Amino acid sequence: MNNLPTKNKDLTQNIAQIIEQARKRVKQTINSTMVQCYWDIGRLLVEDEQQGQLRAEYGKYVLQNLSERLTAMYGKGFDVRNLRNMRQFYLAFPIRNALRTELSWTHYRSLIRIENPQAREWYLKEALEQNWSSRALDRQISVLYYERLLASQNKSLVNQEAEEKTEILKDSVQDYLRDPYILDFLNLQDKTYQESNVEQAIINNLQQFLLELGKGFAFVERQKRIRFDDEDFYIDLVFYNFKLKCFLLIDLKIGKLKHQDIGQMDTYVRLYDEQFKSDDDNPTIGLVLCSEKSEAIAKYSVLADRKQIFSAKYLPYLPTELQLKEQIEKARAFNSN
Known part of the structure; x- marks a missing residue:
């Protein structure tokens, strides 16, 4: 009986660990589903836009109307700005199987604002390798981390890093x-x-x-x-x-x-x-x-x-x-x- 408190404590810790792991998996599943959902929405927007004759008119009227309808149906998250982000998400990452579900939608929103494809790919791989939070990624982009790295070493070595083939040289x-x-x-x-x-x-x-x-x-x-x-x-x-x-x-x-x-x-x-x-x-x-x-x-x-x-x-x-x-x-x- 004297060991009961210790056993209860160990049992509580074991159960708590299982719960935390389950919550983490649920969060990852929700995040992965959301990223793929927004990619699909972006694909539909681009395909619908390409069928139209006036792209400017599309952006001005169709997105606004679509935003109002989706907001009425599903609430926040579908304003015009976010729909434009989904469209840009698809254009920046057109291959669905290449999406990294370890990254959140917030990560991808930061990545899609990078115009240079090589820089975008480098930031993506660094975020994965270094386990950057979305806030850390956003800061590294804002202080031109990639450009400063280019200033301190040759371009080919940076590109090798982006391809995960870098070797440490003397x-x-x-x-x-x-x-x-x-x-x-x-x-x-x-x-x-x-x-x-x-x-x-x-x-x-x-x-x-x-x-x-x-x-x-x-x-x-x-x-x-x-x-x-x-x-x-x-x-x-x-x-x-x-x-x-x-x-x-x-x-x-x-x-x-x-x-x-x-x-x-x-x-x-x-x-x-x-x-x-x-x-x-x-x-x-x-x-x-x-x-x-x-x-x-x-x-x-x-x-x-x-x-x-x-x-x-x-x-x-x-x-x-x-x-x-x-x-x-x-x-x-x-x-x-």
Whole structure:
């Protein structure tokens, strides 16, 4: 009898697990059915439109009339805008068997607004592989994740990623880093913030920061102490990339990048390799994340070698699409030199 409470607890947990799994399957079934339903509606809209003579008139009158009828019959979800989304859904994904039921209708609504088919396919595969929520996918699209990746590596390698055939190359470290990093989720509104504020904000928003860092990164430690000649050094943030099989050291800097920042990171990387890198780890990467870069230092320092030490700019706010494209073009021009 003394074991009865424990047995009841275990029984409750087992039943709760079965219920949660069943609810998850029901949710997946509803989601899959909804995606296929909207695809079928989109197909019918396109086929009906193609039979008409005036497409402009179709969009203006037929969709409005159809929306009113469907709304009266089934309630919300069939306004003109959503019907247009269903139509565009079919046009963007014309092969029904190619639909991925792991993605929700909200995922697909974000994907159909991407005009570049290669970018759309890349985002779709990343959403599946990285298990992005619809909100995470929407953010990565809004900050031009694909375009920033193109700015930091060659186009063929990105296309290989989209086809899931990417191989990790010895000289591909820079392909896992990008410039700039968009840290709008840190909410650093006050321009007087210190480096310690940035570090703490990253820790508080670690999941989103890992998403911004990219594929394969895991958090290891903050303020990692390394010792040399009775002197202690502290590395702001340490990560590990399981695809590159190496550590990533990040040093946060406010203001313009300086020569001593690069020299300091070079020391960190050498000491870290000596004290913590295992034999089966690749050489450690050092990244100085600063609020303002220097082209002169980038050109006349170890940064020019682009081997293990890198710098990148972070933006504490979400820039306009034009501003972000300008940043990407600058990064692309630098990488092509």
